[in-house]
Structures are given as C-alpha cells and as structure tokens.
Amino acid sequence: xxxxxxxxxxxxxxxxxxxxxxxxxxxxxxxxxxxxxxxxxxxxxxxxxxxxxxxxxxxxxxxxxxxxxxxxxxxxxxxxxxxxxxxxxxxxxxxxxxxxxxxxxxxxxxxxxxxxxxxxxxxxxxxxxxxxxxxxxxxxxxxxxxxxxxxxxxxxxxxxxxxxxxxxxxxxxxxxxxxxxxxxxxxxxxxxxxxxxxxxxxxxxxxxxxxxxxxxxxxxxxxxxxxxxxxxxxxxxxxxxxxxxxxxxxxxxxxxxxxxxxxxxxxxxxxxxxxxxxxxxxxxxxxxxxxxxxxxxxxxxxxxxxxxxxxxxxxxxxxxxxxxxxxxxxxxxxxxxxxxxxxxxxxxxxxxxxxxxxxxxxxxxxxxxxxxxxxxxxxxxxxxxxxxxxxxxxxxxxxx
Ligand SMILES: Cc1ncc(COP(=O)(O)O)c(C=O)c1O
Numbered sequence: 436x437x438x439x440x441x442x443x444x445x446x447x448x449x450x451x452x453x454x455x456x457x458x459x460x461x462x463x464x465x466x467x468x469x470x471x472x473x474x475x476x477x478x479x480x481x482x483x484x485x486x487x488x489x490x491x492x493x494x495x496x497x498x499x500x501x502x503x504x505x506x507x508x509x510x511x512x513x514x515x516x517x518x519x520x521x522x523x524x525x526x527x528x529x530x531x532x533x534x535x536x537x538x539x540x541x542x543x544x545x546x547x548x549x550x551x552x553x554x555x556x557x558x559x560x561x562x563x564x565x566x567x568x569x570x571x572x573x574x575x576x577x578x579x580x581x582x583x584x585x586x587x588x589x590x591x592x593x594x595x596x597x598x599x600x601x602x603x604x605x606x607x608x609x610x611x612x613x614x615x616x617x618x619x620x621x622x623x624x625x626x627x628x629x630x631x632x633x634x635x636x637x638x639x640x641x642x643x644x645x646x647x648x649x650x651x652x653x654x655x656x657x658x659x660x661x662x663x664x665x666x667x668x669x670x671x672x673x674x675x676x677x678x679x680x681x682x683x684x685x686x687x688x689x690x691x692x693x694x695x696x697x698x699x700x701x702x703x704x705x706x707x708x709x710x711x712x713x714x715x716x717x718x719x720x721x722x723x724x725x726x727x728x729x730x731x732x733x734x735x736x737x738x739x740x741x742x743x744x745x746x747x748x749x750x751x752x753x754x755x756x757x758x759x760x761x762x763x764x765x766x767x768x769x770x771x772x773x774x775x776x777x778x779x780x781x782x783x784x785x786x787x788x789x790x791x792x793x794x795x796x797x798x799x800x801x802x803x804x805x806x807x808x809x810x811x812x813x814x815x816x817x818x819x820x821x822x823x824x825x826x827x828x829x830x831x832x833x834x835x
Contacts, residue, residue: 446565450802454786458796468794469823471811474610475679476759480714481725484676487717491710500706503697504531504685508712511719512685515670519643521657522668524687530696531715533707535641535671535684538696540566542637542667542686543602545695547572551601553637556587557804558762560610560639564804572601576804581753581764585612585805589623596627600634605655608642611803611810612762613737613755615646618653625659635665641684644675644726646757647734664689674758675726676718681711733759736813736820743824744811747831759814762800766807771834779834782806792833793826 454472462468491497504512509526516522516529532538539562547553547570555563557576564574577595579585592603605624608615616624628634636655643652656666671684686693706712737754740761744752749767765785772778773788782799786809789795800808813820 442569442571445568449561451561451798454796454798457790461790461794461796466794468790468796469815469819469826470796471813471815471820471823472796472798473812473814474760476674476677476729476814477816478677478725478729480677480681481718483721484678484714484718487721488681488710488714491713496709496713498709500709500712502701502706503693504529504706505709505712507716508683508685508719511716512687515719516668516687520654520668522654522663522687525690527690528693529685529687530693530700531683531685531707531712532696532700533684533704534682535639535669535673536562537682537700537704537707538669538671538684538686539563539637539639540570541696541699542669542688542692543567543570543572544699545692546601546635550599552597552599553602553604554592554595554600554634555604555804556585556606558585558609558611558800558808559604559804560606561802563604563606573599575600578805581751581808584753585609585614585762586616586620587624589627592624592627596631596634598633600631602635602637603628604637604639606639606641607652608646608755608757609760610642610758611760611798611800612805613758613760615642615650615652615756615758618651618658621653621655621658625655625662628655629659629661632665635667636662637667638669640668640670641674642758643670645730645733645759647730647737648756650756652757667692672715672718676715677729678711678714678718681708681714683707683711683715732817733813736817737761739817740811740813740820740824743821744827747824747828749831749834750827759812761811761813762803762805762808763811764808768831768834769807773830774833782809785809789827789830793830795823795826795830 458470567574667688752763
C-alpha cells in the first residue's frame with residue numbers, strides 16, 4: 436500500500452507468530468494440535484512478584500516514573516549486575532524499557548547510521564535482523580554450524596569484521612539453538628574484539644538463568660573487562676521470572692549510549708509500566724528458589740525431547756546448554772515424500788507437512804537464518820511434549 440512507509444518493505448513479520456496463528460486456526464477448526472512454537476515459560480509468575488504489583492496499585496504507584504526506569508528498579512538492576520555478573524554500573528549507566536525487545540531496539544536506533552553493519556551469528560532470534568533494518572542499519576548474518584554447536588568462532592568473527600562493523604550481537608543462551616558460550620569460547624571472541632576497537636558488543640543475556648548440567652553463565656564484559664566501555668549488556672525479567680507479559684527489560688552500558696537510548700524512549704513510549712517496574716524490583720531483590728526448581732523441570736524436558744527426537748528417523752538433535760529450545764536438523768528427511776504426497780524439499784516443507792499430518796506446530800529453522808533445522812520450544816507440559824515427540828517419530832517413520 437503506497438501510504439505505508441518504505442521501511443516496512445524492508446522487514447518481514449515474525450515467523451514464530453505466524454506459526455502460532457496457524458496452529459490456533461487449525462485448533463479452531465477442530466484439529467488436535469500441539470503447539471511447540473511458544474517462546475515463553477509455561478510457569479506462572481511467582482506469587483511474591485504478583486503481590487508486589489498489587490501493592491504498587493494499592494499504594495498509588497500508578498503515575499509516570501523516570502523515563503528509563505525508577506531509581507528503586509535501577510538500584511535493583513545495578514545490584515543484580517554486580518551480584519550475578521561481577522559488573523559495576525551506576526544508575527546513570529542503566530536503562531529500563533518495555534521488555535528486552537525495546538531496549539535492544541533503542542540501542543540500534545541510538546547508534547546506527549545508514550551503512551553501519553551489525554554482525555549477527557545465525558541461527559539468530561527472528562527480531563534481530565529486522566530491528567537492525569528498521570533502525571536503518573545493515574545486518575550481516577554470519578553462519579555457524581551444528582558441528583560447532585551453533586557458536587561463532589574466533590576465525591569466523593575475524594573474517595566478518597569490516598570497517599563498517601558497528602556491533603557484534605551475541606545471544607547466549609541462544610534463541611533458537613539453546614547454545615551457550617563457555618567462558619573460554621567467549622574469551623576467544625573478546626580477544627578478537629580487542630584488536631578491533633571500533634566494534635562494540637551488544638549481548639542479549641535474556642536466558643542467563645536457564646542453563647543446565649552445571650553450565651556456568653558468563654557475559655562478555657565480565658570475561659574481558661577491557662571491553663566494558665564498549666559493551667551493552669542486555670537482560671530482563673521475562674524468561675527467568677516468568678514475566679513475559681509484564682514487559683520489563685534492562686541494560687547496563689556506557690553512559691552516553693544509555694543517555695541516547697533514554698532520549699529515544701522519552702520521545703516514543705516514555706517509562707515502562709510503573710506497576711510492572713515495582714513487580715520487577717521484587718523479582719530482582721526477592722527470593723529466587725523457584726529458578727532452580729523450574730530449571731530441574733526444563734532439564735528433564737530437554738533430555739526427554741532430545742532423546743525422543745534422536746530416535747526419529749532422519750532427525751539429528753544436539754543437546755543444548757540452555758534456554759528452553761532445541762534446534763534439530765531434519766536433513767535426513769529431505770527428498771522423502773509426506774503422507775500428503777508432497778516431497779520435502781526443505782525445513783519449511785518439513786514443518787508444514789508435520790503440522791498437516793500430525794498436528795504438531797514447530798518453527799522452521801530458515802526463519803532463524805539456519806536450515807534445514809527446526810525449533811521446538813519445550814516450555815510446555817511434559818505430557819504434551821512426549822505426545823508431540825511420538826507424533827514426530829510417527830511422521831518421520833511414515834515418510835517414503
Ligand atoms: C533472545 C531473546 N531476546 C529478547 C527477547 C525479548 O524479551 P522481552 O519479552 O523482554 O522483550 C526474547 C523473547 O523471546 C528472546 O528470545
């Protein structure tokens with residue numbers, strides 16, 4: 436439509452939302468569908484956090500706050516960064532926004548000029564390239580391999596950096612692969628960055644707390660203090676605290692960047708919900724015993740799904756370190772014929788035929804910049820996961 440902005444032509448709608456819509460439509464038509472597309476914990480927000488929000492409403496904490504976060508929340512975020520990541524940030528170095536998504540977007544809008552490049556290792560979260568494009572920059576997708584655990588290596592990073600590179604965007608644990616970088620793996624990357632002082636790091640640590648098997652989470656500015664002055668450390672309460680709907684994310688970074696992000700927020704959305712901010716103060720300062728309890732369940736589900744998928748003919752599923760996703764390859768099914776008579780040419784065909792034949796909704800890996808894989812979210816009831824994996828096994832077994 437001619438009335439719409441040109442920038443809209445550059446971006447595409449979210450594939451994960453498209454899958455959820457399709458699954459909902461099939462369900463509405465009476466089909467028995469198991470949706471494994473969702474990117475949010477199935478656990479409820481803990482009661483102490485809900486109570487803090489209710490108290491905020493009762494106490495009349497319902498007015499505008501500082502644009503990029505009220506002092507109490509900035510203090511809680513600063514304490515979190517120091518306690519959990521060994522990073523010291525002053526309140527003026529902290530930005531709070533409406534979800535991690537807004538914080539990331541603000542940072543791109545605040546820094547990207549036309550032609551500026553952002554290195555995005557693939558597979559990546561669907562929103563990264565689109566955000567960079569909307570902000571007027573150029574996403575540079577750098578493929579990784581299943582053999583390297585879907586992780587960027589020092590050599591690949593070195594080759595991807597050019598004079599126009601502004602940011603390296605890291606996401607560990609990753610959506611969609613679940614891959615998380617060890618300290619040594621991160622150090623190899625930060626060593627490369629030390630040699631390229633014009634490149635900054637934006638690290639999306641949203642899944643920090645969702646790691647399994649004694650994996651130790653680290654973040655770039657912690658691994659390499661020499662990068663502190665050019666790192667934006669992004670995190671939030673959405674995933675670990677089961678608060679996706681509350682919409683609070685935050686970042687710590689150099690003051691001039693944080694100021695610029697605040698200016699953008701001041702002229703667009705202003706402060707995130709005051710009530711959600713009070714809930715987040717409680718989340719960050721309050722008890723955290725539910726996190727290991729949730730992780731125990733997530734780990735059991737991960738192990739179940741990985742094991743069942745590896746028993747499906749043509750599927751190869753690595754065991755990821757964290758998040759609540761697995762990202763198996765369906766390469767072994769390519770060229771086979773589905774019950775509908777359609778030949779499977781790629782991961783898009785695989786997920787479409789799986790949904791048609793067995794009513795299991797997963798997301799094609801090409802939406803995340805890496806095929807022929809697909810993403811399963813195991814943030815859903817264990818019984819549903821088991822049933823879905825049985826259907827996937829049957830679907831793969833029936834391919835001719
Ligand atoms: C990698 C990653 N970063 C950021 C976000 C956004 O988080 P929020 O809900 O806080 O905006 C998500 C949500 O799916 C995500 O997967």
